[in-house]
Amino acid sequence: MRREKQRVHERQKEGKGVGWGGTTLREQFEELEENTEETDHYAGLEKLELKNEEPITYEQMFAQLRGDLVTAREVSKEVAATPIVEQEGELCYGLFTPEGDSIAVSTGIIVHVHTMSEAIKYMINHDYEESPGIEPGDIFVNNDTHVGDVHPCDIMTLIPIFHEGELVAWAGGVNHVIDAGAIGPGSMNVSQASRFGDGAYYTARKIGEDLEIYNSWKNDFPDKTRTPDFLKLDEKTRMTGCLMIRSAVNDIIDEYGIDRFKQLSREAVEDGRRGFRSRIQKTMLPGTYRGVSFVDALYEGQSNLTREYADENHIMHAPSELHVREDGSFQVSFEGANKWGWHPYNCTPAAIQGGIWVMLTQTVIPNSNVNDGAYYSCDFHLPVGSWANTQNTETAHAYAWHFLVSAWAPLWQHLSRGYFARGFWEEINAGNANTSNWLQGGGIDQFDKLHAVNSFESACEGVGARYVEDGEPHAAAIWNPEGDMGDAEVWEMTEPLPFLGRAVKPNTGGAGRRSGGAGFESMRTVKDVSRWLLYEMGNGYMTSDGGLFGGYPAASGYILNAQDTDLKERFENGDEYPQHDLDPESGTFESKIDGEITRRPEGISTPKQFDDYDMYLNYLRGGSGLGDPLERDPEDVLSDIHDGYVLPRHAKDAYAVVVDKVSEEAEHNSASHGEWEVDEAATERLREERMEERAEKAQPVSEWYEEQRDRIRNEENLIDDVKKTYESSMRMSVQFAEFYHEFWELPEDFEFELSEKAERSLENRFKSGTKRKWKNPTKGHETWLGVGRDDEPEVPYTWTAERSIRDLPTSTASFGDGIAGTATDDD
């Protein structure tokens, strides 16, 4: 270590930087960007010399690096104490080029491989080489979403790796911590209006040198969380992994030589870039794919909000357009996205890019050759000022995933449409579940300590239906490919919330020829706590996961709590108590408990007081369906009933399958008691009738269009929240406004009439302006606008009936002339 530092200092005296050949990192980064842009090959690599001339060596080196990264994760996660890391594996590692492009990644929450990449680029762009210096043995931490993260509870550790005075790579690790020190307990509080309630932000900060953490850091961060012991162990986890990677890289350099390592680090990214395009050309069709998704965030009337102006309902509007170019590269656009809001679901480019990237790794590139090469094959258009790219450091981001997972739902379908046309039907997926509910809270726990909880049972949602099979029930979360629900017993060790029951939840997966995978539910109570808070976080009034090819969307969420209950007496008397809420209409829950019961169809609540023997339903969502439900084999519907995936009454309504109960005895572990059989003749008759009903009930779209056009012109039966969302998108995007007006043939001056409150809300946010984090970006990170090639418009916005890509005036068209000035702090 000392010798390494000495080499750096000697070079500094000669006026040299830590970059290759004595350049500064910034110069090296700018040169890489230029070479990439000029040649359309990463770092100007038109030939993969090492891969072509020494293919075995290339593969050996890459496989060794990849293996070392996976090993680092598997070993270091045992250091952690939280089930979030130890059970769910909310941890990942990456190895990066000096400029911050990932060369290879571990398994785990690999969304962060790209967010860490952005954090490194931020440090380079903001001259960290000069101050605080980037030297051998330095340790950096970041959780600032505007620098490179999804939300502040994902804390990353980055250490530079040097060889002979040159920076040759970065090792990085990130994990999800249990409490971010927000205004409410848990990692992703929901009651704050702005960044200042999100929790502690650490902006790409140096926290140690000579591989020793500064005392100033050791004495700082533990007091910024309710769970200092967990965070200390999380930090040791990340340090363990990073040091293992550093050691592995040094071994590889010793074995193969520094030149080969440098060459590999460049070629692997270029190889990944080419691999992505090649895979797209082999499996999809060029063209334009479109979709739209929504999700609700209802705050009107919520208690504990930090600002009066945050007391309003939000709808996320995510128009999604994918343009697959002739070279197989992607252009992804969210043009038309509405304005950010005073809620913690806003996103930064790093969040969106990382989120989409992790999705692509599980569909387009499901192999070990995953790195930032894929990123170099995707251009993103994320309108500045929208929820997808606030460019305003005042905005809150604690649970950016709520909007992010909802917004990427159509992207699954874009890919699936391409796979369908190309014949790769085994790859088709209707989408994936919105990740909710999030059970979070905290207070004084069963050990009389200040504590916070953040259940990661949500790493195990139902998965969207495939074309060739039903969706997997209670299986996965797309943001953590290795996640599962975790052992109830382990959760109970860290959460004073004993499980009363855990079961598959019926009718959560969308209906279809292939049904969406079912979600599940846990019934929890509270024990041995004081001043304890709990809250819910999920969709309620909207479902963001649409079905595909005639399949139905997944079910949306609801809230069920019971407080001031007689559960203790029931335990003492050996009486029945509720373990489930499998059928919300059944009244079973209410029949087994006395108390103040809250049952409502919303998905979000702000922190509220819970006491011993209160109850909380944790309902994890299902995936969406695929294909016409009337094409589902009636025997499969019967199995659904027996497996607890479908309630018997919905066999008839949703699938036109007639089932009869033939035995009262419960022969299956399911939501519906008894043995059932399909009445084949009655089913056949019912399905014929249903087809006739469709013909009678449905109307030609042309007729419907005229009715709807009048409805919109007259603003009939449209609530303020919906109209506010349209107005927000139209004020954000000239293109969306034109599309909306043209589609419904609206007068040029048409605007929705909003309530005074909604108007004030829009005005407040649109006037707040931008407040950028990147003060001195290199060209490639100037705005995230203008990404694209010279021979095509900046934004491929084609929400018209016309086929060709429309010419757009300028990138400012995305957000009009209204934005001016600088935001003011107000929280």
Place this chain on the structure above:
Amino acid sequence: MPESYPREHIEDLVDDNLEWNQLHNMMSDFKDADRFQKVRDVLQDRVDWDDPIIIPYADHLYVVAKSDTRWVIKCDCGHEFCEHDENWKTDALINVRDSEEEYLEIYPEDMHPHPEYMELREFFCPGCKTLLEVTNVMPGYPLVHEFEPDIETFYEEWIDEPIPAPEGQSA
């Protein structure tokens, strides 16, 4: 890694006759280079009409060649919707679920979208009444044109084949 699956295997894929382990192998393997042509040819044999399939467009729907210059979206029942670059939904039948009662046919209470915030639009083929797509959108949302394939680039640059045309004509 098969360069190409036997035709029978692709027929089984199309006819939904593959076992899970076979499907799983297909997911894990490198992709076969002639899948598109094989699936297209099997589908062509399965439909009751003669218009050459240019691409499978969506479940039950195809882009077919009516002449060497005219391509339309057609259902496997024979119903023809529109030109290939238009939105087939404008020629479909529609039913909108936008009430509590209609939602409860599909979802249990409290587990469906709020009708004032989101409606389900069901699009049926006017010919066979098959449910072809369900979209979940805010009330008042325009129809979304989901897929505009670039057929020329696909055939000419990606697979280097002539675009199918009715017999006696070439595209």
